Amino acid sequence: MFRRPPVAAAAVFWLFITAVYALQIWWLSHLPGERIDLRMVYAWQTPYFLLWFPITLAVWRIAAPWIPESPGAWAAVAARHVPLFVATAAAHLVATVVCVAALGQLRGPFVTAVLDQMRGRLHLELLVYTAIAGTGAAFVLHERFRDRQIAAATLEAELAAARLDALRRQLQPHFLFNSLHSIASLARAGDTAGVVRLIAGFSDLLRHLLEQGDRHLPLDEELQLVERYLEIQRVRFADRLQATIDMDPAVARARVPLLVVQPLVENALRHGLGPRVEAGSLAVRARREGVWTRIDVEDTGVGLPPGWTRDTAEGTGLRNLASRLAAEFGSAWSLDVMPRTVGGVIATVRIPFTGAAPSNAAERKRA
Amino acid sequence: MTEVWRAVIVDDEPPARQTLRLLLARERDFTLVAECAHGREAVAAVTAMRPDLLLIDVRMPGLDGFAVLRELGADAVPAIVFVTAYGRYAAQAFEQHAIEYLLKPFTDERFADVVEHVRRRLRERALASLGEQLPSLLAENASRASRRQLV
Numbered sequence: 001m002f003r004r005p006p007v008a009a010a011a012v013f014w015l016f017i018t019a020v021y022a023l024q025i026w027w028l029s030h031l032p033g034e035r036i037d038l039r040m041v042y043a044w045q046t047p048y049f050l051l052w053f054p055i056t057l058a059v060w061r062i063a064a065p066w067i068p069e070s071p072g073a074w075a076a077v078a079a080r081h082v083p084l085f086v087a088t089a090a091a092h093l094v095a096t097v098v099c100v101a102a103l104g105q106l107r108g109p110f111v112t113a114v115l116d117q118m119r120g121r122l123h124l125e126l127l128v129y130t131a132i133a134g135t136g137a138a139f140v141l142h143e144r145f146r147d148r149q150i151a152a153a154t155l156e157a158e159l160a161a162a163r164l165d166a167l168r169r170q171l172q173p174h175f176l177f178n179s180l181h182s183i184a185s186l187a188r189a190g191d192t193a194g195v196v197r198l199i200a201g202f203s204d205l206l207r208h209l210l211e212q213g214d215r216h217l218p219l220d221e222e223l224q225l226v227e228r229y230l231e232i233q234r235v236r237f238a239d240r241l242q243a244t245i246d247m248d249p250a251v252a253r254a255r256v257p258l259l260v261v262q263p264l265v266e267n268a269l270r271h272g273l274g275p276r277v278e279a280g281s282l283a284v285r286a287r288r289e290g291v292w293t294r295i296d297v298e299d300t301g302v303g304l305p306p307g308w309t310r311d312t313a314e315g316t317g318l319r320n321l322a323s324r325l326a327a328e329f330g331s332a333w334s335l336d337v338m339p340r341t342v343g344g345v346i347a348t349v350r351i352p353f354t355g356a357a358p359s360n361a362a363e364r365k366r367a
Numbered sequence: 368m369t370e371v372w373r374a375v376i377v378d379d380e381p382p383a384r385q386t387l388r389l390l391l392a393r394e395r396d397f398t399l400v401a402e403c404a405h406g407r408e409a410v411a412a413v414t415a416m417r418p419d420l421l422l423i424d425v426r427m428p429g430l431d432g433f434a435v436l437r438e439l440g441a442d443a444v445p446a447i448v449f450v451t452a453y454g455r456y457a458a459q460a461f462e463q464h465a466i467e468y469l470l471k472p473f474t475d476e477r478f479a480d481v482v483e484h485v486r487r488r489l490r491e492r493a494l495a496s497l498g499e500q501l502p503s504l505l506a507e508n509a510s511r512a513s514r515r516q517l518v
């Protein structure tokens with residue numbers, strides 16, 4: 001949690017304080033009328049300040065995991081600091097007296113010296129301890145802030161990569177020109193309504209990928225996008241492709257990451273059904289499964305090559321989806337791509353179910 | 368010339384086949400003898416029908432367009448036209464003795480130009496083969512004439 005404690009900075013800081021204080025004493029001892037035993041004062045002050053250095057590191061290390069993730073839990077943190085303060089102050093003062101004794105400057109009994117220190121310096125102990133605990137918390141929060149920024153930037157970059165990937169696939173000659181050719185064939189056959197429907201669908205598809213909008217959308221909007229894509233493919237492959245989308249209304253407004261279903265559908269068509277001569281079918285199902293939103297994309301295609309794994313797969317679609325899910329949900333997600341017992345592949349995504357998402361379409365209308 | 372050329376079209380996408388069928392129907396001297404949805408079907412159809420013109424897609428499931436030609440042999444079809452969404456296969460197509468390369472989507476005019484090119488090529492071939500046959504035809508005529516004289 002606290003990966004890079006500034007050890008060197010802490011050491012320099014305490015050496016500097018020690019030196020400044022020594023200089024002050026030296027100056028003081030030169031005032032007329034002052035009779036200061038420099039040896040004794042230095043024997044007390046030098047260990048006193050230098051011993052703060054290891055204590056600083058110890059307090060930082062011990063208290064770092066206490067910093068709460070959310071604001072509002074600070075009273076509990078303060079309560080945990082009380083015993084730590086008592087322990088560190090006692091250790092600090094005892095160690096100081098031990099050092100003084102070792103330097104041969106201890107006059108009087110050991111216990112009396114420790115009690116004297118407490119009487120004289122407890123307020124100072126509290127001030128210094130608070131400063132140490134405060135800087136420790138600042139370092140932890142700063143580190144956490146930077147981690148969040150990096151995670152957010154990573155997520156943004158991966159979504160951009162996913163968009164670009166989807167866009168590239170849709171602008172590939174195989175999809176783009178064959179789709180346009182299909183539209184031309186509808187025009188030649190006089191089906192003007194079909195032409196308009198496909199052009200509008202294709203435009204929707206591209207617009208969605210070109211827009212730099214929100215990273216999330218309601219599941220039914222993602223599935224509408226998939227339907228646009230399937231509509232084009234159904235015209236291209238006619239009786240060779242049976243494609244259905246079946247969505248439980250309970251998950252219609254569930255908030256999902258953009259392009260969470262589309263890459264799976266494209267994979268099923270490209271790698272599953274594409275290489276097959278015979279007719280095949282594709283089914284997209286979305287439903288609630290306890291705390292999860294579960295989406296299955298099932299095809300009756302050629303299946304997975306032997307030895308296939310998600311991490312060694314050739315395309316980047318699945319790996320990108322997996323790393324986007326990891327960046328967004330930590331470990332609370334799954335993406336399984338399994339062969340079906342009767343041939344073909346079933347890909348299953350599970351992500352945490354989150355309630356109604358604002359509609360992108362509604363936002364666009366307002367804009 | 369009253370000759371009718373026989374054509375086979377091969378594409379895995381039904382609308383693409385429909386387009387070729389529709390446009391070919393406008394050409395009075397061509398007749399469609401087979402429509403295939405994939406490479407295997409194409410090999411069987413060409414072997415059975417011996418067409419003059421093959422309009423064939425490159426990317427298809429199973430056997431692709433080039434594999435079909437490899438299986439049929441170089442001289443199985445007099446006129447080969449590739450119909451594809453990819454420009455990058457052109458060089459390979461002409462190596463495989465294609466006479467035209469149609470990029471999807473194409474206009475009606477472009478298709479008519481391609482058919483005209485095919486028509487010229489088929490006529491040239493017909494004339495050439497007639498030229499090759501001429502000596503033997505003449506010889507046959509001569510022997511027939513001499514036989515007649517004998518009778």
